[in-house]
Every structure is written in C-alpha cells, then in structure tokens.
Amino acid sequence: MKEVVATLKAPQAIGPYSQGIKISGSNLIFCSGQVAIDPETKKIIGNTAAEQCQQVLKNLGEILKSAGAGYNDIVKTTMYLSDMNDFKSVNEVYATFFDKQPPARATVQVSRLPLDAKVEIDAIAVI
Numbered sequence: 001m002k003e004v005v006a007t008l009k010a011p012q013a014i015g016p017y018s019q020g021i022k023i024s025g026s027n028l029i030f031c032s033g034q035v036a037i038d039p040e041t042k043k044i045i046g047n048t049a050a051e052q053c054q055q056v057l058k059n060l061g062e063i064l065k066s067a068g069a070g071y072n073d074i075v076k077t078t079m080y081l082s083d084m085n086d087f088k089s090v091n092e093v094y095a096t097f098f099d100k101q102p103p104a105r106a107t108v109q110v111s112r113l114p115l116d117a118k119v120e121i122d123a124i125a126v127i
Contacts, residue, residue, distance in 0.1 A: 007066035011037035034059040035117035049086035049118040053093040073125040084109040
C-alpha cells in the first residue's frame with residue numbers, strides 16, 4: 001500500500017507526480033526530485049547552484065517532515081546538476097544538511113532541468 005505525502009510548505013508538483021510516497025508497513029519514503037521553487041512565490045530562488053541547493057534541501061525537508069521523517073532518515077539521494085563545475089559549491093551546502101552519516105548519493109550532470117534550474121535532488125528515507 002502506498003500513501004501520498006503532500007505539504008503546502010513545499011512546492012506543489014509541476015506535473016503528474018506526488019511530492020512523495022510513503023510505503024505502508026515498510027517505513028520507506030520516496031521524495032520526488034525537487035528544484036529551488038519557493039512554495040509561496042512559485043518561482044525559482046537563487047542565481048547560483050549553491051543558493052538553489054539550499055532551497056532544494058529545504059523543500060525536501062518539508063516533504064520529509066510531513067511524512068514524519070527528517071534529514072537524518074535519508075538513506076539515498078540523487079543530485080542532478082546542469083553544470084558539473086558547480087559540484088564543489090553544491091557539496092559545501094549539502095554538507096551543512098548532512099553533518100553526520102550522510103546518505104549514499106549519486107551525482108550526474110544533465111543537459112537541462114525543469115524550469116531551467118541548476119540543481120535537482122530526490123531522496124529515499126527510512127523511518
């Protein structure tokens with residue numbers, strides 16, 4: 001059984017997908033990829049990948065919170081960058097959210113992200 005995870009404190013889906021899905025009985029939470037959309041203005045925040053990463057992780061945190069989880073419950077993320085030259089600056093921001101036992105992660109460069117964002121991150125959490 002799956003349960004849709006949704007919160008108004010994170011951007012609403014810009015397509016036919018859920019912000020997250022919680023699997024009943026297994027304590028698994030799958031968070032859809034987030035870009036740096038401000039949930040109030042519905043616009044991308046930040047001119048740099050590092051600034052956008054900050055908002056992306058805030059958005060993921062709100063989705064997790066609405067499912068009863070937090071950053072320490074994340075076991076895997078995938079980070080999508082529009083420019084791998086941003087890897088170092090994004091890592092510096094990312095590290096502030098995961099100071100102990102960071103999750104497993106893959107990072108890939110993509111040719112383009114939704115709304116021309118510079119960074120997108122999805123996550124899997126276990127509570």
